[in-house]
Amino acid sequence: MSFPENFVWGAAAASYQIEGNTGEGTGVTSIWDEFCRQPDIIFDKSSGAVACDHFHRYADDVQLMVALGLKAYRLSFSWARIMPDGENVSEPGMAFYDKLIDELLAGHITPYVTLYHWDMPHALQLKGGYLNREIVRYFEKYVEAVAKRFSQRVKHWVTVNEPINYICCGYWTGSHAPGWKLPIRDVLHGWHHALLCHGAAVKILRRYGDAGTQIGAAITGWGYIPADENNSADIEAARRKNFECEKFRSIAGWADPMIFGAYPDSWYKFWGKDTPKVDPADMKMIAQKLDYFGTNIYFAHTCRATGDGRMELVNPPINTPRSAANWPITPAAMRWLPTFYFERYKLPVIILENGICDAEFPDREGRVHDACRVNHMHLYLGELRKAIESGVDIRGYFHWSLLDNFEWIEGYTRRFGLIHVDHKTQKRTPKDSAQVYREIIRSNGAIVAGESGMAGERGA
Numbered sequence: 461m462s463f464p465e466n467f468v469w470g471a472a473a474a475s476y477q478i479e480g481n482t483g484e485g486t487g488v489t490s491i492w493d494e495f496c497r498q499p500d501i502i503f504d505k506s507s508g509a510v511a512c513d514h515f516h517r518y519a520d521d522v523q524l525m526v527a528l529g530l531k532a533y534r535l536s537f538s539w540a541r542i543m544p545d546g547e548n549v550s551e552p553g554m555a556f557y558d559k560l561i562d563e564l565l566a567g568h569i570t571p572y573v574t575l576y577h578w579d580m581p582h583a584l585q586l587k588g589g590y591l592n593r594e595i596v597r598y599f600e601k602y603v604e605a606v607a608k609r610f611s612q613r614v615k616h617w618v619t620v621n622e623p624i625n626y627i628c629c630g631y632w633t634g635s636h637a638p639g640w641k642l643p644i645r646d647v648l649h650g651w652h653h654a655l656l657c658h659g660a661a662v663k664i665l666r667r668y669g670d671a672g673t674q675i676g677a678a679i680t681g682w683g684y685i686p687a688d689e690n691n692s693a694d695i696e697a698a699r700r701k702n703f704e705c706e707k708f709r710s711i712a713g714w715a716d717p718m719i720f721g722a723y724p725d726s727w728y729k730f731w732g733k734d735t736p737k738v739d740p741a742d743m744k745m746i747a748q749k750l751d752y753f754g755t756n757i758y759f760a761h762t763c764r765a766t767g768d769g770r771m772e773l774v775n776p777p778i779n780t781p782r783s784a785a786n787w788p789i790t791p792a793a794m795r796w797l798p799t800f801y802f803e804r805y806k807l808p809v810i811i812l813e814n815g816i817c818d819a820e821f822p823d824r825e826g827r828v829h830d831a832c833r834v835n836h837m838h839l840y841l842g843e844l845r846k847a848i849e850s851g852v853d854i855r856g857y858f859h860w861s862l863l864d865n866f867e868w869i870e871g872y873t874r875r876f877g878l879i880h881v882d883h884k885t886q887k888r889t890p891k892d893s894a895q896v897y898r899e900i901i902r903s904n905g906a907i908v909a910g911e912s913g914m915a916g917e918r919g920a
């Protein structure tokens with residue numbers, strides 16, 4: 461069996477990571493512009509001020525997507541570009557996305573638009589950002605403006621991207637913008653407000669949408685896979701661990717409220733008296749009907765049953781390869797996690813991000829032979845296919861990322877792109893993986909090798 465008919469093959473990127481034309485002198489200031497200004501925050505002392513200059517090069521970039529044969533492209537709208545002061549629409553900001561969306565549609569590429577991929581207007585951070593419940597009203601204003609303008613042309617929406625990161629890393633550990641390190645009680649209020657923003661966005665998008673409108677979110681948490689796939693106790697341990705809240709790790713702390721309208725019991729148990737008082741009307745607002753379960757999957761932790769009803773983490777097997785970011789390469793995550801999510805949430809699954817950070821750079825002929833990414837793609841997609849074969853309803857896969865880009869606090873030192881970007885000249889070079897992905901798309905996944913044999917595979 462191959463991938464289902466109409467399977468959505470895409471690639472993904474996000475505004476602050478590729479657009480540029482933000483920060484000083486542009487009239488656009490997001491929390492990431494501000495965060496990057498702080499000394500010694502970004503590994504290579506860079507920022508997204510120029511990034512891949514996609515703001516000016518978007519038309520050529522869309523042509524690269526057309527050459528790749530992409531069926532869909534996941535982009536994000538920058539809240540800060542569209543509403544720099546958090547209150548009023550900037551016409552030039554809107555106009556940029558107008559042109560980009562039109563270009564995509566002209567290239568027969570379906571846009572999947574993320575409303576929040578981390579670049580909140582700095583003006584709203586000054587009002588407290590997610591700590592201030594008023595953020596929901598500001599977000600509604602922004603979403604309303606976007607829905608009014610785009611709902612005829614954009615039918616696929618991702619409300620928010622990885623709230624776990626912008627809330628927990630943004631307000632607790634301080635490793636993401638705005639870089640605040642607050643008591644957990646405050647962070648949990650931010651958590652709740654972020655969920656309210658999601659629910660409010662779905663309501664507005666539905667109002668402007670039609671029967672073809674598809675709405676979801678990009679939800680993540682730490683993922684767990686069984687140590688021994690033939691041991692049902694290990695499988696059960698992994699299943700449970702995925703949805704058990706401890707610290708900020710579990711996906712259930714986000715997905716349960718969005719889908720079931722309630723925080724998991726383990727969330728209350730873990731956070732105890734620090735949890736906010738939750739009004740049932742809020743939970744109703746958060747739990748809007750979703751059309752798909754969107755998730756970003758890179759790797760998973762391995763866990764096993766201990767025999768006395770507990771579960772424990774085990775080290776990944778020796779020889780587990782690692783990416784240039786030192787993330788373990790665990791293709792089985794691509795089978796187990798969508799399986800567990802589908803069982804629990806009963807929604808079709810879309811993989812909104814998956815990919816690898818590699819260290820390849822152009823050779824003397826200017827080619828980028830990223831064998832590692834090619835290998836990774838075959839392995840992960842092979843596991844995704846197995847999940848589909850076992851009955852999991854998976855509708856699409858978006859490769860992260862289209863271009864090498866600004867990888868948050870790592871700056872430009874981590875390359876996830878199918879297309880290499882020289883960050884000095886902005887030259888784009890499709891890597892071998894881009895050619896391979898094109899063939900995968902063209903064959904609707906029939907050439908995905910899975911575990912068996914990618915030896916010596918190279919792009920055309």
Ligand code: NOJ
Pocket residue numbers: 474477621622756813860867876
């Ligand atoms: C998840 C985030 O959504 C994206 O912005 C980031 O670049 C990738 N993971 C890789 O770390």
